[in-house]
Amino acid sequence: MSSRPIAFANVRLVDPASGYDGPGGVIVTEGVIADVVKGADLGSLSKDVEVIDGKGALLLPGLVDIRVKTGEPGTETKETLKSAALAAAAGGVTSIVVQPDTHPTIDEPSVVDFILRRARDIELVKVYPAGAATKGAEGQRMAEIGLMAEAGCVYVTDADRPIVDSKVLRRVLAYAKAFGVLVAHRPADPWLSAGAAASEGEFASRMGLPSVPAIAEKIMLERDLALVELTGAPFLVDQLTTADAIESFRRARDRGLPVTATTSINHLSFNEIDIGDYRTFCKVDPPLRSEDDRQAVIEAVASGLISVVVSAHAPAPAEDKRLPYDEAAPGAVGLQTLLPALLTFHHEGRIPLIDLIRAVTCAPADLLGLASGRLAKGAPADLVLCDLNAPLIIDADKLVSKSKNSPFDGRRLQGKVLRTVVDGRTVFSA
Amino acid sequence: MNATPPGLNEVLQRTFSFPKRHFLSSTDLNEVEVENLLDLADGFVSLNRQTSKKLDLLKGRTLMNLFFENSTRTQSSFELAGKRLGADVVNMSPRSSSIAKGETLIDTAVTLNAMQPDLLVVRHSSSGAASLLSQKVSCSVINAGDGQHEHPTQALLDALSMRRAFGRIAGLKVAICGDVAHSRVARSNLALLQMLGAEVRLVGPPTLMPPQADRWNVAIFHDMREGVAGCDVVMMLRLQLERMDGVMAPSQREYFRFFGLDREKLAFAAPHVRVMHPGPMNRGVEIDSDVADDLSVSLIQDQVEMGVAARMAVLTSLAARLENDR
Numbered sequence: 001m002s003s004r005p006i007a008f009a010n011v012r013l014v015d016p017a018s019g020y021d022g023p024g025g026v027i028v029t030e031g032v033i034a035d036v037v038k039g040a041d042l043g044s045l046s047k048d049v050e051v052i053d054g055k056g057a058l059l060l061p062g063l064v065d066i067r068v069k070t071g072e073p074g075t076e077t078k079e080t081l082k083s084a085a086l087a088a089a090a091g092g093v094t095s096i097v098v099q100p101d102t103h104p105t106i107d108e109p110s111v112v113d114f115i116l117r118r119a120r121d122i123e124l125v126k127v128y129p130a131g132a133a134t135k136g137a138e139g140q141r142m143a144e145i146g147l148m149a150e151a152g153c154v155y156v157t158d159a160d161r162p163i164v165d166s167k168v169l170r171r172v173l174a175y176a177k178a179f180g181v182l183v184a185h186r187p188a189d190p191w192l193s194a195g196a197a198a199s200e201g202e203f204a205s206r207m208g209l210p211s212v213p214a215i216a217e218k219i220m221l222e223r224d225l226a227l228v229e230l231t232g233a234p235f236l237v238d239q240l241t242t243a244d245a246i247e248s249f250r251r252a253r254d255r256g257l258p259v260t261a262t263t264s265i266n267h268l269s270f271n272e273i274d275i276g277d278y279r280t281f282c283k284v285d286p287p288l289r290s291e292d293d294r295q296a297v298i299e300a301v302a303s304g305l306i307s308v309v310v311s312a313h314a315p316a317p318a319e320d321k322r323l324p325y326d327e328a329a330p331g332a333v334g335l336q337t338l339l340p341a342l343l344t345f346h347h348e349g350r351i352p353l354i355d356l357i358r359a360v361t362c363a364p365a366d367l368l369g370l371a372s373g374r375l376a377k378g379a380p381a382d383l384v385l386c387d388l389n390a391p392l393i394i395d396a397d398k399l400v401s402k403s404k405n406s407p408f409d410g411r412r413l414q415g416k417v418l419r420t421v422v423d424g425r426t427v428f429s430a
Numbered sequence: 431m432n433a434t435p436p437g438l439n440e441v442l443q444r445t446f447s448f449p450k451r452h453f454l455s456s457t458d459l460n461e462v463e464v465e466n467l468l469d470l471a472d473g474f475v476s477l478n479r480q481t482s483k484k485l486d487l488l489k490g491r492t493l494m495n496l497f498f499e500n501s502t503r504t505q506s507s508f509e510l511a512g513k514r515l516g517a518d519v520v521n522m523s524p525r526s527s528s529i530a531k532g533e534t535l536i537d538t539a540v541t542l543n544a545m546q547p548d549l550l551v552v553r554h555s556s557s558g559a560a561s562l563l564s565q566k567v568s569c570s571v572i573n574a575g576d577g578q579h580e581h582p583t584q585a586l587l588d589a590l591s592m593r594r595a596f597g598r599i600a601g602l603k604v605a606i607c608g609d610v611a612h613s614r615v616a617r618s619n620l621a622l623l624q625m626l627g628a629e630v631r632l633v634g635p636p637t638l639m640p641p642q643a644d645r646w647n648v649a650i651f652h653d654m655r656e657g658v659a660g661c662d663v664v665m666m667l668r669l670q671l672e673r674m675d676g677v678m679a680p681s682q683r684e685y686f687r688f689f690g691l692d693r694e695k696l697a698f699a700a701p702h703v704r705v706m707h708p709g710p711m712n713r714g715v716e717i718d719s720d721v722a723d724d725l726s727v728s729l730i731q732d733q734v735e736m737g738v739a740a741r742m743a744v745l746t747s748l749a750a751r752l753e754n755d756r
Contacts, residue, residue, distance in 0.1 A: 202642040202643075202646070205640035205641050205642055205643055206640075206646075207557055208576075208577050208578030208580070208614060208617060209557055209579075210578075211641065213641070277558070278561055278562060322534065322536050323534060323562075324554065324556030324557070324558055324577070325556065326556050326557065
């Protein structure tokens, strides 16, 4: 690790943790933020400091993306931890939480340890594993939640698979609470969702696609929230995507339940019509929703009700996507496009910049108790330098991920990552 | 060259050029194109009734039938259409051959495309499959049914049957009855008939109606008698029997009682009503044999005949376009 101090000068700091958005600079020593200067003048720096002139670019805390899938271990042709880490670095994401639905499943401490050791060897971005809530993520028997937490998993979840048996989820919630472990759960009624490739509505009917009504999300969420009320356990709703479910979640928050919700950048950016002529890159899980639902999601992020935005990065190689729509694998890569896609809402004047950045920095970091995600003295020097206004056209083939399944292919976005820094090391520069 | 009937010659000599490379969906077509296709098909009907039925409009062309789902009638209809126009016809059924083992749909299509067919007729169980193929091959793709999405040549032959029976389509009241939710025939017919000015209704139990179909500018009926009241055409759809027995409807006998077409329900339609069915029929489930076999009301046999003519019209139009490309 370089011991030479670095100063980021002439930048616009956006630090949601302290609420600061303005000119300033950051000085980094030994991988840690040594000082944050709020104001244009950095003062006199000693001669051995390497000064990086940001030329007015944004300096943000590195992004924290708490829902990422790779193919490691088990399906490395989709994505390895390394290729995902490279994509993250290129996208300004400095911490990722990988999902447990790998082969083998991350459902016991040795697999947690495997992920952490691989991440240390790769030495790019920070990788945290989420453990499975149940063995094999099969929703039947509790996984070793305590041992996994001890080994370093940051929350437990069965990823895309809802825990159907209410008794099992109740036990998981009660047990995890005793260890201070957060439980995340996908709200989707399994019977209404079975076989669905799209959201129910006029579009899916016209295209002849098997579909799931939006209400399937609310039905499962209402059960989950009742179990949270019963157990008092901290709970993370894994992707709110419908207006009805958002309303249920709002009522739970108003009652003071310890619940947090995420949504995905895909559900903020696209609606069901984007599927168009059966574009399988737009097949995600949960499926893209109606425009009314999308607007409700944007409003919920703007108001802070949904406090965390995730990329829901889910690599799928061409052979899994170049299929008829109902046979194609769901999922979209998103690590590299998360930041510019999110900045769209700033450029459109929908959500203030600092609130957008909060949803991908200190909000997820605070939720999981991570020290990163903020520009504060003593915090890890996880930083991203970004040109807020630079235009870019997303070319899926040029993405760093091993899989190129991006629904943003061809989209015009604004906001270019110039440099990504993890613990003071530059892991990406444009 | 065999003698062609005057009607056909006249139509063929019109400078009608079909502007599309593929034939994928009713919604891709416009009214002029459909009327031209129907005129052409009308000519082919006369040809098909002659002793000598063979033309050389597609001479040298190769038509490939690629049916991932079995269908004797549609496949033989395309095969006859191709042969009567002078094309070489090859039938591929990947399900029963080794082609599809471990191969994706696109691999199969690319393999077959390398054999240089000119026209590829595709049926597949997934919505959007024909469209997907059309993006990957260099020949013309004809959708012979993709999942629950569209079956546009069926809609064309149905329109031809109706136009010949009534002399027009505009203003006809058409009730499409039964399993609309899972029916590609219903979707293709709805789009085409509405374009041609017919008034279309959908009739069936709520479990077999597509969600939000009320946004398609159609009236929806869950009572068969109300649904067919005053209709000129009652189009029955084929019901998948595995959707009975408590899945989408409680039983076959309950379904037939409320939604099967029999004399009693048909009496509510217009006096000159004609009954259609894309086949194959489930007699005693969606339609009573008494109605299906009554040639004074049933157009079902005509539909099969029109199928060959309508497909000849589509193949001719696409092949003319191919010529321009090369």
